[in-house]
Amino acid sequence: MSDVSDWWRTSIIEMEPGRINLRGHPVQDLIGNVSFAQMIWLMVRGDMPSQAQAALFEAALVSAVDHGPQAPSIAAARMAVTCGLDLNNAMASAVNMLGDVHGGAGQQAVEMYHFVRSHSGDLGAALTDWQAEHGKILPGFGHRFHKPTDPRAPRLMALVREAAAQGVVDGGFADLAEGIQAWVSDQKGRPLAMNIDGATAVIYAELGFDAPLARGLFCLSRSVGILAHAWEQTQQGGRNKGPTPPSYRWTYDKP
């Protein structure tokens, strides 16, 4: 019979009464000595980033914190509060919304970058193959609101270029993403924005994060905006605030 203490196994944390080691570091040595961004890296990857790596990583985390109550996640957080939920439950309701369509584009973009990079053909052939399997929309490119430029992307890309110039990262994924942006704009016949997911995916790919972590890190980052909005709504009050005022309702489609 297997021993129950074997049921969960982890390399993340080791514990005895009075002692907590996180990724091999006594917790008291981390507190006050590493930044929150470094701590995030350490916890999800196991190694400690350099200051320069951490700075680029931190820029990505800072960039994605909020996109307003029009986003389903932020709206959900605010609605939840007016239903009487505490902050943890409101945050959970909102983070749950960050599925394939809302929170998964960063992960898909990292996957696409790796797919294109390892493709035997040229960029156009690779992207055409990608679209054949996944559909026309290229994750990380285009924005229904910010046209023609999502202000977060150029700033993030400039930081990647700086980091590449200093040898912190390679820069290859930045080249690739800009190539994709040019190709898809050419296809569309109009300039298409690289969006927050496309740009943060460049950073996560440059820093060697596995694709699913682009989603997980987006969840961490957006949790900041979610908390801020949930708290603001808590202070505003309101009861059972649905998506629109009661006077608007919805359209009944007679079947």
Add this chain to the structure above:
Amino acid sequence: MSDVSDWWRTSIIEMEPGRINLRGHPVQDLIGNVSFAQMIWLMVRGDMPSQAQAALFEAALVSAVDHGPQAPSIAAARMAVTCGLDLNNAMASAVNMLGDVHGGAGQQAVEMYHFVRSHSGDLGAALTDWQAEHGKILPGFGHRFHKPTDPRAPRLMALVREAAAQGVVDGGFADLAEGIQAWVSDQKGRPLAMNIDGATAVIYAELGFDAPLARGLFCLSRSVGILAHAWEQTQQGGRNKGPTPPSYRWTYDKP
């Protein structure tokens, strides 16, 4: 009829196509220039912390990231992954668990500190009154596992003392919390640990955070460990891992 654009109101974010302002700052000015910890503070409070305030705040965020798969939240994240959930859904399942008992002690501790501070009687009278309303357990003090010392608390308290010595914070809540620890240890007749909730509550109270944010910030902090464990479990695989191996099951209580 109220206009629908009035239905949600926020001072956090202002947006037009191509422009995103967060708390009055163009997002591109924040990216690469503020730390993730500063960004969290800015988003939830509206003002930018000084470097010294941000450092103390960051220590609290770093300290609470994980307490292992014995905690219901971390266990929930790992279980969720083996049920086939993506990282966002696993994180939501886990953060949802951070209710009054699991994630609310920090909030309750801040409330207790304010209650004691504004009480007309002495410390013992104040705490006795607190217990009369809320029960014997003082939030933030005692730990069922770390006896007699939770290694995170002394380190955090030392950082508060440093910050107080530099005039960053007042130090009054640190005095108060140590007074409570002495009082409750005296009542119990054995040394009782100040735990992570008691110590981070000192920091949040010193920095002027409203009590419910102690819970919200704990959720942000613990989300890091939650993500790390969810990702580790994803890599380990496993299907439908319940709390214990199938061989153990549960006890049937004949009614």
Add this chain to the structure above:
Amino acid sequence: MSDVSDWWRTSIIEMEPGRINLRGHPVQDLIGNVSFAQMIWLMVRGDMPSQAQAALFEAALVSAVDHGPQAPSIAAARMAVTCGLDLNNAMASAVNMLGDVHGGAGQQAVEMYHFVRSHSGDLGAALTDWQAEHGKILPGFGHRFHKPTDPRAPRLMALVREAAAQGVVDGGFADLAEGIQAWVSDQKGRPLAMNIDGATAVIYAELGFDAPLARGLFCLSRSVGILAHAWEQTQQGGRNKGPTPPSYRWTYDKP
């Protein structure tokens, strides 16, 4: 050391390979022989209801399944689907919303009925005492949309009266709820509706359910509408549908 198999204890289910007993009944004896409503009663209470009890209980379950996409829960379910969530995650996001304000009124109404019934004074004195502690809004009475009558309440009350006439229930909570409705309408100077929560609370109280189960059973009932809306939205498609069309946004309040 406690044995791990003692960690979870239940009287609900007893299991061996090839055998499942629910509340003492072999599962194969229940399947095809009891209604879903009876099964719900059996599982949460442990005993099997009579046909007449089950019929009244079933009416309450049927009555609360949906109130449209204006309700935060239903809206959350539809939003979740457009974020790429599967039905289980969409349902969870929605049920999570059924907090004190959105899903808790039935529980509060049952508590209020018991409070009034056990109060030493008359109805007005009891309700005045209730309001002093809980605020002016009486849970289960008044509706911001259905004025002056919520069509579900009179039908449910008629069924309670029928059941009382047949000796299935006592009818005392029905008298009490109508007394409350008259009192609060008199206070307001206009007829105030008994709403779905007030009426189902009468049924749950008449049938002897503990107050928190009024919330739990509402969650079960509303889960039906949640599933229906989540599925309809799945078939409609749509991506990242926030609360309002992107053209509407929100109001920025300059701090």
Add this chain to the structure above:
Amino acid sequence: MSDVSDWWRTSIIEMEPGRINLRGHPVQDLIGNVSFAQMIWLMVRGDMPSQAQAALFEAALVSAVDHGPQAPSIAAARMAVTCGLDLNNAMASAVNMLGDVHGGAGQQAVEMYHFVRSHSGDLGAALTDWQAEHGKILPGFGHRFHKPTDPRAPRLMALVREAAAQGVVDGGFADLAEGIQAWVSDQKGRPLAMNIDGATAVIYAELGFDAPLARGLFCLSRSVGILAHAWEQTQQGGRNKGPTPPSYRWTYDKP
């Protein structure tokens, strides 16, 4: 500019003050006249089932309500309650767990049945093709605990046979599922159980439900057990009950 009332469209509910129509039926005509199972069918599909269809449907709903605290969903509900969550939040935490692996097997089984039925080759060829794409595990067949028989499946299959004899359903999916069970048992060289997902999938397929609804209906059904366990744990009390007693913990894997 699109009108905001067009943003959500539904054929499920039509509402005016004092009037609620569900799928074209005034709500007061449904209450007390249709069973909860009929109401579920009506809401998710739009038409009213016959009594015989409803009876078979109801058997499926009854069969899947619980499989004990060893299941991650039920464990999550109980853990949630000990973290201080209300019943709605505990139920949400648990339903969220019913992902592809835990709650999706019914949906996958319906999909597999349709795949096999529309395959041009014989059963073995069809299943071999299925395995080539989806892996060796056939959804709905085999059980890690109930060997060789899951007691729920034979009872459900007998009810399908009765319904087929009465012309309520066709019976073709029942034949097909038993064929699959024989084939996979033959492949394994030992009798393999048809499990709850395989058997309820037969019913849902026979009754013409789309595959994703097999997951959605399982969520509704299991919500009953989830509520029962959450409520039982609420009455038991307990604080922060993790998966195993604190004395057991987990295994630390040195990296």
